[in-house]
Amino acid sequence: GAGVSQSPRYKVAKRGQDVALRCDPISGHVSLFWYQQALGQGPEFLTYFQNEAQLDKSGLPSDRFFAERPEGSVSTLKIQRTQQEDSAVYLCASSFNSGLHSTDTQYFGPGTRLTVL
Amino acid sequence: GESVGLHLPTLSVQEGDNSIINCAYSNSASDYFIWYKQESGKGPQFIIDIRSNMDKRQGQRVTVLLNKTVKHLSLQIAATQPGDSAVYFCAEKAYQGAQKLVFGQGTRLTINP
Numbered sequence: 001g002a003g004v005s006q007s008p009r010y011k012v013a014k015r016g017q018d019v020a021l022r023c024d025p026i027s028g029h030v031s032l033f034w035y036q037q038a039l040g041q042g043p044e045f046l047t048y049f050q051n052e053a054q055l056d057k058s059g060l061p062s063d064r065f066f067a068e069r070p071e072g073s074v075s076t077l078k079i080q081r082t083q084q085e086d087s088a089v090y091l092c093a094s095s096f097n098s099g100l101h102s103t104d105t106q107y108f109g110p111g112t113r114l115t116v117l
Numbered sequence: 118g119e120s121v122g123l124h125l126p127t128l129s130v131q132e133g134d135n136s137i138i139n140c141a142y143s144n145s146a147s148d149y150f151i152w153y154k155q156e157s158g159k160g161p162q163f164i165i166d167i168r169s170n171m172d173k174r175q176g177q178r179v180t181v182l183l184n185k186t187v188k189h190l191s192l193q194i195a196a197t198q199p200g201d202s203a204v205y206f207c208a209e210k211a212y213q214g215a216q217k218l219v220f221g222q223g224t225r226l227t228i229n230p
Contacts, residue, residue, distance in 0.1 A: 004160070031216065040125055042206050042220030043161065056217065091160050105151075106218060108160030 002026060004109035006092050012115045013082045021077045021112045025094030032075050033106060034067055035091040043091050049075060082116045089113050125204060129227045136194040140207030140221045145188060147209040151218065152181060152192045156203045164192070164205075194226075202228045 005024045013019050025032050031050055035043035036059075045059040051072035060067070064082075069075040079086055093106040130136045142150070148169050153161035167174045167181045167190075174181050180193040190207050204225050208218040 033217065035218075040223075042208075042223055043218070044220070045217040048216050059217070093160075104216075105163050105166070107163065108153075110158070110160050 004092055004094055004107055006090075006109040006112050008112060009110065010113050010115075012117065014117055015083060017082050018078065018080045019082055019114065021079075021090050021114070023075045023077070023092030023094075023109060025073065025075070025092070026096075026107060029094035029096050029107075030072075031095040031097070031104065031106075032069055033093040033095075034075070034077050035093065036061075037089040037091055037111065039088070046077070046090075079114075082114075084116050087114055087116045125223050125225045127225045127227060129229055130197050131229050132197060132199060134197055136192075136197045136201070136226060138192045138194075138205050138224045138226065140190040140192075140224075142188050142190060142207070142209055142221065144209065144211055144219075145185070146212050148213045148215065149210040150181070150183060150190050151208045152179075152190075153206045153208060153220075154201075154203045155206060155223070161206060197226075197228055199228050199230070202226060 007022045011019055033048050034046040036046055037043040047060055047067045048056040049069040052069050064080045066078045089111040091108055091111045093108045095104040095106045097104040151166040152164040154164050155161045165176045165179050165181050167183050172183050178195045182191045204223040206223045207221040
């Protein structure tokens, strides 16, 4: 498929475990975004990459959250020592352009539903 | 807009009727607005967008209206179909060149047969 893909689709973790969530953006898309969506709410911004550079991480809720995109394509969101409040759907989005224009459309993946017990 | 947690506003319409979904925003400097549709278990899907220098834009069966005076955005869906059932979110970018999307409160649209 040509869309954004994410894996795993579902992840159950025990409190205190580390998790890694993967995002494969649309091929050729320069910009990549991570959002967190709590149940019944709209997505909230976590972080943004332009190629391999992480240009904005203002939305990461704590230093337990870490994202990387080492080769400017696939990205991984890592959450260390998971807590129950981390339970949410984690959405990845990508856009084609370099981020110079506000109107670059962000295309979302299906998300990873994380449940922390 | 602010989230209302688990209690999403709900709009129920009859199949074939027109739907109007509203969204208020607070940042008068917002440059760009987008409507997304999110079906259960899926990520948000782009529907239509509008720049702040416009007040109306039309797509296929959808129209977005922007009233900057009262900071209000609406999505009109013509001849609503069962496949339109979903949660609809408005989103904005805070300024020209901004990258992150700020999502508003969602509205759950239910279509009655």
